[in-house]
Amino acid sequence: MSDARLIYLPLGGAGEIGMNMYLYGYGPEGEEEWIIVDTGITFPDMETTPGVDVIMADIDFIQARADRLLGIFITHAHEDHVGALGHLFPKLLAPVYCRKFTGYVARNKMERTGQDPEQVNVVGAWPHQVKLGPFQVGFMPIAHSIPETSALVIDTPAGRVMHTADFKADKSPGVGEPFDPDLIRSIAGDGLQALVCDSTNVFSPAPGRSEADIIGPIRDVMREARGLVVATTFASNIARLRTLAQAATDAGRSVVVLGRAMNFMLEAGHSTGVLDSFPPVVPVEDMHDIPRENLLVLATGSQGERRAASAQLARDSYMGLELKEGDTFLFSSKTIPGNEVSVGRILNQLSEKGVTVIDDSSDRYHVSGHANRPDILQMHDLTNPKIVVPMHGEHRHLSAQAKLATEQGRTAVVAPNGTMVDIGGDAPEIIGYVEAGRTYLDGNQLIGALDGVVRDRIRMALRGTVTVSLILESDGRPVDGAWVESLGIADASHIDGGLDGALEREIDSDLEEANRKTLLSDEALELLVTRACNRICKALAGKKPLVSVMINRLELD
Template sequence: MSKERLIYLPLGGAGEIGMNAYVYGIGEPGKERLILVDLGVTFPDMDTTPGVDLIFPDISWLEERRDRLEAVFVTHAHEDHVGAVSHYYDRLGAPIYARAFTANIARKKMEERGQPEKAVITASPWPEVIEAGPFKVGFVPISHSIPESAGLVIDTKLGRLVHSGDFKMDTDPVVGEAFDEELWASLSEPGGLALMCDSTNVFSPHAGRSESSLGPEIESLIAGAKGMFVATTFASNVARVKTLAEAGERAGRSICLMGRAMRRMIEAAVETGVLTGFPRTVSPEDTKNIPRENLMLIVTGSQGERRAASAQLAQGKYNGIEMKPGDTFLFSSKTIPGNERGVIRIMNQFSEMSVDVVDDDGGRYHVSGHANRPDLERLHKLIKPSYVVPMHGEHRHLREHVKLAKSKGFGAVLAPNGTMIELSGESPSVADYVETGRVYLDGNVQVGALDGIVRDRIRMALNGHVMVNVILDEDDEPLGEPWCELKGLAEEGSSRAPLVDVLEEDLSQFLGRAGDKTLTDDDKLEDGVRKVVRQVAQAEIGKRPEVTVIISRLTN
């Protein structure tokens, strides 16, 4: 009889920052009962995923075993942890557990996609636990940059696992629960088998700062501003939105929230009781009657998102409001790697309007929601696990976190996406490798990253496109001249003649020379036409475009 084992398998979030999805299992090999921790998304960019709306982890491995999936546990309401629950509910069908604020956000996502809201179940915090098959799972409050974040205690008959979730050690977080050192230290009492730990800021050498430290600096900045003051931050950072609003109110300004995501987060925080005492706000319509020097906007779009309020203001007007010379725009946020280009574009657009732009100024107006290196060391000491398994980070973060844990005397194992680790032996070992990848939400359709759709889109963007129409009569002879339609290509090339004319002339000569074997075989004819187009385009403009050939044959 096979011995039962305890396994850990990241399908997303380990080797990247985003689309977190972590599987835990216990049972005989190949028969384990499973739970999933988090099911998030990451965001596309125009360079590698043009036109894509969202990116999900590939859960094919888990879907094939959905009959063994007991539940999904969501640690907090950031999109990279909860964003895919409604998109994948049909494929998994398991109940979704989350604390009240996160559950509120998750239910709204389910409602938007026509999924059953009742599938999302509100969980109480530790020491209460949820029994999911052979697992007992508790939500342990921890501070982060969004309310009601939680780490998880996962108890099994083979040992206790602690999943940190995203966290920081903030004893005065403005909104939400403070980090409770005594509570987290108590989790080590039965003996911790493994700590799955956030790795995002492992390279930051100084202990993290509290959210409460920002208020005076932001208030001073607002008080010194002459025109309208506008600030952007992550919509989910309810504490920061409150810090900004309170600083603006103390500086004598009326506060207006702009952007659907920000209003939704504040509403959810109020509905679930995690946010109280938020300053009174005015509607965008009311701002027209308020002097600019008495007005403060808090807007979405801190990462340069093209449709968000920040980008709309940078391009002209948003909700009837426009920026003017002498106004101030504050980025109270850190730019996520990969988003720099969009943020800088907005900064320059504001600069051209003579708007004063202020960034996070090395932490003066922003603090991270993730634990820095000394804080990670501190959590290791509190939990006292047999070994640390780094997660939530790029490969370089995971590898550095392994080194950190080992340097302090803890065991550690590197487990990027697709690496199944057996946790129940004398030491952790690799049990298997699972194929992982990405799934794109393209419009309202999910497509695989290897399906070729985005690849073809990139090729067309890089090389342009030519569509060639060829008509053949009943005797398989060309009827008239072929004609071309060009997209994304220069009109003239090195010959100084219109490119379309040069292409059509060379194609006519090709068809005139083609023999019966080519003219009667669509595949050979299409290959020949494509080759001519690419050769001519290469000679004329130095490009080898994508080519679509339409062959029409007349029949008797």
């Protein structure tokens, strides 16, 4: 098809870190067939998205073309790549493809949202390929901080594309396949049409370190600690969990795992065969029978999550276990940008208990799962792409990788979320833009970011609310007086009846002076009451609240 285009279109993950979702399309304009790479989530915060459970990409664009959606490919089992699968699947209804470990997690996501887990198809690693329409897609093993991460090799009539997913240049990752330059070079051949590449650590100037580099320092911590040791890391990093557990076992400590996420990931590792060995784990109910100085607790919550085991141990206790002066708490993780406050809260709470805290400010106890700048350049050299498309990073990360590529004489394009790029020619061409918004999971409902639900919630939090109930005769005359309840506004206790009493009196006074036309119009009454509430609340509390007016009119028999 001479008029066919090879399209790259990110809906999430390009211009931000998290919520990854990328589309690839091929065909004539308006007739393209599509595949999705990853269906990830990001997490809300109380400042901008209070009450929201998780955040996903807006899929309106691809949902409108679901009849031409051929499949969904998941590169690995991190939440920012697979977490939205079960929630979005009913709107997409396309088969899902991934490797065995990722499939275990993906099927769990489907089951928990009431979807058919059999829609998740487990496929083998390269050279196996899935053929869907104009696409042939293979899973190339690559190192990351979770097992069986795969770059996707996407063959199209316009050439071969490699979508790296998250990766690091680690030849000794502990669990999972190593970074294999020879395999990458052989797949790239004389050069790729396009390399779509992880940008997360582009500002880190030194080559990335291996998981093997931190085994010694972790052994030292376990050997030198005197009291109870608690260690936290990303629950999905089962290579790290094994390193921590083995170091503790070698130091004569028993191992307990606290937290659903960690236990699930270890179960997934054992069930799929990627975790072929792990030290014995003591049942939680038996941990109180073991002397504190002989115990390691692996706890969830490395990012300060309030309900996770780490936060509960720092605040008070968890399942009867309390931290004491002389215990040690090891953060074998980096704090994700945006989580500094919640992690800092835990650090301070641990300090108040007299617990020795070891964080990773010295870079001794954690290595990143993402490629640093020299490793990104190595990927460019190994694949020799005609076009470099940076992804997985904020805009500054994308721009920095694009600059690296152009400095090496390659062609690159910065394409944040919503940017539609034709990558099938000698140079990338931006051919359009689509709305790349967000979808919120709020309780059990999916809502749009612009639906107003969260906006109203923020307004209530900032300004408080006043609810007013009015009962009127059929001719508009008030029956008794207004009833008022305010929430989230400081009470005027120095006034008779407090704030609510002052509001009721002001509304009643305004109703007495209102003309018949106003009293017979619900719209005019709402405006009268709202103005009265704003006037009194501003004078007494310095706030103009969100006002809700309930009008009940009596009818003659």
